[in-house]
Amino acid sequence: MHQSAEPPARSDAALRMALFLLRAGPLLILVLLILVIASVTPLFLTTRNIGNVLAQTAVIAVLSLGQLLVIVTRGIDLSVGSTLALATVAGALVFHSGNSSLVVIPVMLGAGVLVGLVNGLLFVKGRIPHPFIVTLATFTLVRGVALWLSDGRPIQEVPQVVQVIGGDSILGWIPVSTFVVAAVAVAVWLLTTRVVWGRWIYAVGGNPEAARRTAIPVSAILVSVYLFSGLTAGIAGVLTAGRTNAGAPTFGALAELDAIAAVIIGGASFLGGRGKVSQALVGAMMIGVIRNAMNLANLDSFFQLIVLGIVIIVAVESDVLRGYLENRLRLIQATRT
Amino acid sequence: MTQDGSFPMLSVRSGTKRFGGVLALDEVDVDVFAGEVLAVLGDNGAGKSTLIKCMSGVHRLDSGVIVVDGDPVQMHSPSDARALGIETVYQDLALFDNLSPTANFYAGREMAWPRWLPTGMRLLRRRSMSQVTQEVLDRLQVALPDFEAPVGLMSGGQRQAVAVARATAFVSRLVILDEPTAALGVREAARVLDLIRRLRGEGKAVVVISHAMDHVIEVADRALVMRRGRKVGELTPSEDSREQIVSLIVGGEG
Numbered sequence: 206m207h208q209s210a211e212p213p214a215r216s217d218a219a220l221r222m223a224l225f226l227l228r229a230g231p232l233l234i235l236v237l238l239i240l241v242i243a244s245v246t247p248l249f250l251t252t253r254n255i256g257n258v259l260a261q262t263a264v265i266a267v268l269s270l271g272q273l274l275v276i277v278t279r280g281i282d283l284s285v286g287s288t289l290a291l292a293t294v295a296g297a298l299v300f301h302s303g304n305s306s307l308v309v310i311p312v313m314l315g316a317g318v319l320v321g322l323v324n325g326l327l328f329v330k331g332r333i334p335h336p337f338i339v340t341l342a343t344f345t346l347v348r349g350v351a352l353w354l355s356d357g358r359p360i361q362e363v364p365q366v367v368q369v370i371g372g373d374s375i376l377g378w379i380p381v382s383t384f385v386v387a388a389v390a391v392a393v394w395l396l397t398t399r400v401v402w403g404r405w406i407y408a409v410g411g412n413p414e415a416a417r418r419t420a421i422p423v424s425a426i427l428v429s430v431y432l433f434s435g436l437t438a439g440i441a442g443v444l445t446a447g448r449t450n451a452g453a454p455t456f457g458a459l460a461e462l463d464a465i466a467a468v469i470i471g472g473a474s475f476l477g478g479r480g481k482v483s484q485a486l487v488g489a490m491m492i493g494v495i496r497n498a499m500n501l502a503n504l505d506s507f508f509q510l511i512v513l514g515i516v517i518i519v520a521v522e523s524d525v526l527r528g529y530l531e532n533r534l535r536l537i538q539a540t541r542t
Numbered sequence: 543m544t545q546d547g548s549f550p551m552l553s554v555r556s557g558t559k560r561f562g563g564v565l566a567l568d569e570v571d572v573d574v575f576a577g578e579v580l581a582v583l584g585d586n587g588a589g590k591s592t593l594i595k596c597m598s599g600v601h602r603l604d605s606g607v608i609v610v611d612g613d614p615v616q617m618h619s620p621s622d623a624r625a626l627g628i629e630t631v632y633q634d635l636a637l638f639d640n641l642s643p644t645a646n647f648y649a650g651r652e653m654a655w656p657r658w659l660p661t662g663m664r665l666l667r668r669r670s671m672s673q674v675t676q677e678v679l680d681r682l683q684v685a686l687p688d689f690e691a692p693v694g695l696m697s698g699g700q701r702q703a704v705a706v707a708r709a710t711a712f713v714s715r716l717v718i719l720d721e722p723t724a725a726l727g728v729r730e731a732a733r734v735l736d737l738i739r740r741l742r743g744e745g746k747a748v749v750v751i752s753h754a755m756d757h758v759i760e761v762a763d764r765a766l767v768m769r770r771g772r773k774v775g776e777l778t779p780s781e782d783s784r785e786q787i788v789s790l791i792v793g794g795e796g
Contacts, residue, residue, distance in 0.1 A: 401654050402662040408638050408649050415636035418600075419650030420621035422662070478640030531695055 220534050227527045231472045231487045231520065235494065242498040249501060256378035260448065262493030263382035264289070264441045264457075268464035269471075269485040270393045271437030274430040276468050277410040279477030280328075280336040282431060285438040285464060287348035288320045289457030292442025294351045296367065297360035297452025306364030313367075313446070314439035320347055321435020325428030336431070344461070351454035359453035363446045371447015382444045386486075389440060394482040406430060411478035466513065467492055470520040491516065549612055551576045551747045552597065552628070552716050557606035559592050566592040568771040569606070574716060579738060579748040581762035581779060585791055589771040590751045594718045597749070598630035599623030610715065621650075627714030633721045635705040639694030643686065644668075644675040646693055647708045678711040679704075682737055699730025706737050716747040723757050735761045755784060769793055 226233070243250045268285050275282045296313040300306060320343060327339045373381045397403040408416045409426045416423050438457075445456050471488030473480025492513065499509045550573035559567040567589050574580050582590045595601040597608065599617035607614045610626050617623050620630065638646050653671050654664030676689065684703040686696065693704055702722060709717045719738070723731040731754075738761050741748050752758050758765060759779045767775040767790040775790040777783050 399665055399668075400662075401652050401664050401666060404641075404645060404649075404652060404666060405662065407640060408645075411638035411640035412636065415638060416649070418620050418632075418636055420619065420624075421650045425662075478638070535695055535697055 271434035286460035288438035293452035317439020325431035629709035
C-alpha cells in the first residue's frame with residue numbers, strides 16, 4: 206500500500222510527457238528523418254525529388270486511408286493490392302473495347318467497391334471468423350481474376366484523363382495524384398471526426414459488444430469499412446494505371462502490406478479503436494521517404510526491406526510502451542482520487 | 543403491492559425464463575417505485591442477472607409480463623428498454639475505452655443534424671453534446687482529470703462514475719446497476735453510492751444488484767432476495783435484518 210516513494214505529481218508529469226512524445230513519435234521521427242536526409246543529400250529537398258516522393262507515396266497513402274478504417278474496427282484487408290490490379294485491368298479492358306473514357310474511371314472504382322462489398326458481406330453474413338481469412342481468400346481470388354481477364358499480360362494505354370490524374374504534375378513538380386490523396390484524406394477526416402457514421406466506426410472498434418447493445422448497426426458499419434477500403438483500392442488503381450499508362454494483373458503486389466505498415470507505423474492500434482487520418486498519412490510518408498532516401502543513396506533495395514521491418518518493430522513496440530505507460534497513469538490516478 | 547399508495551414505476555408479474563432445462567426465473571414478482579433503491583440479492587446463479595436482463599430488454603420473458611407505469615410492454619432489445627426510459631449499467635460497464643466521456647454518453651444516440659438525412663450520415667453536434675455531458679457530470683459531482691481523454695485512461699472509479707452518469711443522463715424512469723461497487727476501492731465505492739442516492743433524490747427508480755451487504759444496507763430502501771430463480775424474501779435492509787438476509791440468500795431458515 207505504500208509503494209510510491211516518489212512524489213506522485215512529478216512521476217505523473219513525467220509520464221504525461223513520455224506519453225506525449227510517444228503519441229507524437231511517428232511525426233517527430235518523420236521530421237527528423239527528413240532533416241537528416243536533407244542534410245546528407247542536397248538532392249532530397251529539390252522540388253523534383255519532393256514531387257517524386259509524393260507521386261511514389263500516393264498509392265500507399267490512399268490505400269492506407271482505407272486500411273485505417275478497417276484496422277480501427279479490429280479488422281484487416283489483405284485484398285487491396287489484388288483489387289488495385291483488377292481495377293487497372295478492368296479499366297484498360299473497358300477502354301480498349303471501345304467505350305468512352307468517361308466510363309473507365311467509374312468501372313475502376315466500381316471494381317474496387319465490388320470486391321470491398323464481397324469482403325464485407327463474406328465477413329458479416331458468411332460468418333467467417335476473421336477478416337484475415339476472408340481477405341486472404343479474395344487476395345488470391347481477385348489476383349486470379351485479374352490474370353484471367355488480362356490473359357496474364359499488361360494492357361497498354363489508358364484514357365487521357367486517367368493518365369492526367371495518375372501521372373501529370375502541376376507547376377512541373379506537384380503531382381496531380383497528391384490532390385487525389387488530399388481529397389480522400391479530407392473526406393476520411395470529415396467522416397471520422399464530424400459524421401455520426403465515423404463515430405460509430407470507432408465505437409465498433411472500441412467495444413463491439415457495447416456497440417451492439419447501444420443499437421449501433423455493427424454489421425452495416427463493418428461492411429461499410431471494407432467497401433470503403435475497396436473503393437480506395439479502386440482509386441489507387443486509377444493512380445497506378447495513370448502513372449504507367451497501362452493496366453496489368455501484376456500491379457499492386459504487396460501494396461496491401463505497405464498500407465497496413467503505414468497505418469501501424471503511423472501509430473494506429475492493431476487492437477482496434479484507435480488511429481487517425483494524420484497518423485496513416487505520416488506512416489505512408491515515412492515509408493515513401495525511407496524508400497526515396499535509400500534510392501538516392503544508391504542503397505540496395507534489400508536494405509529498404511530491412512529498414513522498413515525495423516521501423517515496423519519500433520512502431521509497434523512504442524505502441525506497447527504507450528499502453529504500459531497509460532496503465533501506469535491510470536493507477537496513479539486511482540490512488541489519488 | 544404499493545408503497546405510499548403509489549403505483550409502481552415498473553413491475554414484473556409472474557416472470558419466468560428458461561435456458562434449456564434450467565429454470566432461471568420462476569414466477570417472479572417485482573415492483574420498483576420512483577424514488578426508491580431496490581437491492582436484488584442472491585447467491586451466484588440465483589437469477590439476479592436474468593431478472594435484470596429481462597428488465598433491460600436483453601432477454602425476453604418466456605411467460606409473465608413487464609408493466610411500465612401501468613401498461614404492459616414488450617421489449618425486444620436494450621434499445622426498446624432505453625426508449626421506455628430504462629437505462630442499465632452493466633457489470634462490464636459497456637464503455638468505449640477509446641472514446642471520450644461525451645462520445646460514450648451519446649454512443650448510438652448522438653445529437654446530430656440535419657434531421658432529413660439518415661441518422662448515420664448526419665453531422666455531430668459536438669459542442670452541444672459535450673456541454674450536456676459536462677453539465678451532467680457536474681450535477682453528479684463527478685470530477686474527471688481530463689474531460690476530453692479517452693475513458694480507458696481513467697481509474698476504475700472514474701469509469702464506473704462515467705457509466706452511471708451516462709445512464710443518469712438519459713434515464714427517465716429506472717436505472718439498473720449490476721454490481722456497481724465491485725472492483726472499487728473504499729473511496730470510489732462511496733462515490734458511486736453517493737451517485738445512487740442522488741438518482742433516488744431526483745425521483746428515479748434504482749435497481750441494484752450487489753454482493754456487498756454493507757453497501758446494500760447503506761443505500762437500499764428495500765431488498766429482494768432470490769434463490770434458484772425464485773423470490774424467497776423481501777425486506778428492509780438494515781443492521782438488524784442483516785443476518786436474516788444472509789440466511790435467506792444461503793437458504794437457511796428465514
